[in-house]
Amino acid sequence: MEANSANVELQSKTVTKTPSGFSVVWREIVRDKLALLSLIFLVGISAFVYGTAIVLDQEEIVKVDLFAIYEAPGEEYILGTDYGGRDIFGQLIIGTRNSLSIAILVTVMTGFIGVVFGLVAGFFGGHIDNIMMRVLDFFNVLPFMMIVIVFVAIVPKYSVWTFSLIMTAFLWMGIARLIRSRALQEKELDYIHAAKTLGTSNIKIIFKHVLPNISSLVIVTMTLNLAANIGLESGLSFLGFGFPESTPSLGTLLSYATNPQTLEYRWWIWVPASVMILLLMLAVNNVGTALRRATDARQRRG
Amino acid sequence: MAEKLLEIKNLKTSFRIKDDYFAAVDDVSLTVNKNEVLAIVGESGCGKSALAFSIMGLHTRAKMEGNISFKGENIVGISPSKLNKLRGKNMGMIFQDPLTALNPLMEIGDQIGEALLLHNKELSKTQRKEKVIKLLNKVGIPRPEYVYEQFPHELSGGMRQRVVIATAIANEPELLIADEPTTALDVTIQSQILDLIKDLKEDMDSGIVLITHDLGVVAEMADRVAVMYAGQIVEIADVTTLFEEPLHPYTRSLFNSVPNAKEAQDRLHVIQGIVPSLQNLPRIGCRFAPRMPWIDGEAHEEHPEMHEVKPGHYVRCSCYKHFHFPEESKEEEHHGVS
Structure with a gap:
């Protein structure tokens, strides 16, 4: 009887699946209250921003209204207006959407180029690696700022897409380097040799065996890059190399603060955008660190 | 006459270290027949795994010379897509460490x-x-x-x-290479795995290359044995011949260093020194000579070759004729001094 019950217990134990993938990440985020809060904030903000941006008319918001210059926050304008009488609250929503879109686009594109480049260079090694890394070095030594400034002057119609493409061209190198170094380690492991002895082609090995095994690194790096990219876009726009005022972004709102009058007396123009940038970057970072802990069993809390 | 499955002729696999090439597998020739287990034994670092990797074409950046013919077709230097058609279908490999x-x-x-x-x-x-x-x-x-x-x-x-x-x-491969399949396992599992491999040989009529450093496993499994030292095969014979009359000094030293259950021994025989690293291999003369300094240098050949002592029994270098173990007394004296 006793042996029988032990047997039943053993069976029920073996049937429970070990937690894997998503459940580990979820447990880690729930355990870390700050990360959970950040995630909720991020999801909420993006839903709100992308949702209302469909309803809002960008043309209407960026239209100059000379009768409403520098209005303080009040009933008509929740967050007041700027020197052109444009609604700050509307600009904030569209600006957050634009900034987020750029950050996400740049992260995804740099991630894609970086991962493919790094995997190919690292996996094949030898001469291929050598040539590819020299190409990467070439991109690294190009003066990023100068070229962006030139582009702003040349490209006539500046949109979220063109801006993202320019940024991508100069930001994929870091992730490529990182992925290459991991691919170099990974390809020496026995299971890669084992896959080769089965007759699997190199391309299949790269994307079916190597990529999944370094996916945690890819996800974590891309999340942390997202935070950096939000900051980078704002910085460029602040310096005047980002969007024109007709396309509001968090950076253009911030750049109004270069006017000392605005900086000192009209806080409502630049404070909301600064707070938004700060919160977005902090939130993405928090989620990113929670993800990183989830991928490393030694650092896990949950 | 058994059917030849794999025939390796004068295989030389070299790796680049700094600017020179060093051969990890040097002048290896052997054959594997259908329904036969060929065991390859030797110390760590003597090129057993390098040989297995060469057969499977897993060295991506090594220089390979010589000939490996699988069912009559050369597979050295053929295109990866052609090799991929063979690998997994006609030849399979079992790796050493199941954890990785x-x-x-x-x-x-x-x-x-x-x-x-x-x-x-x-x-x-x-x-x-x-x-x-x-x-x-x-x-x-x-x-x-x-x-x-x-x-x-x-x-x-x-x-x-x-x-x-x-x-x-x-895919029921005709050639199965087992690279130390039991090293990472404990003894009970080991015997189960070996039985399994044996059954497979019977079932599929395959040729098996068994790489190991465990002489017990060799005695249990192998039909023929090749002894490797420093990248070369020093002796090759069928299993009974090799166990009954090992000839090459290295083979004899190996057998001598296995503990004997029947006789009590104070001290196990130890082969002096270690396998030299790739860069330090003696390129001229007998490669085992530095590890038996008590044998007169004249006993070795300048360019050691394989000699057929008996049909199917090959030994490298003529020094086996003059080999003897160092006398006990001398060894003790030596210990006393040091």
């Missing part, structure tokens, strides 16, 4: 199924699953339907090695 030879992120069923997917395209998904479960049964895994969906980390070392074997034999 499986992709940690792939379900067991998918890993075994990969070999079928690549070489047996007409199989439908359900047929493939059936076949994988049959394979799991064959290698003695209980509850295969359940294991099919498990990940490698959920299995024990012995189970994982069985999965590795199932992967290697999925």
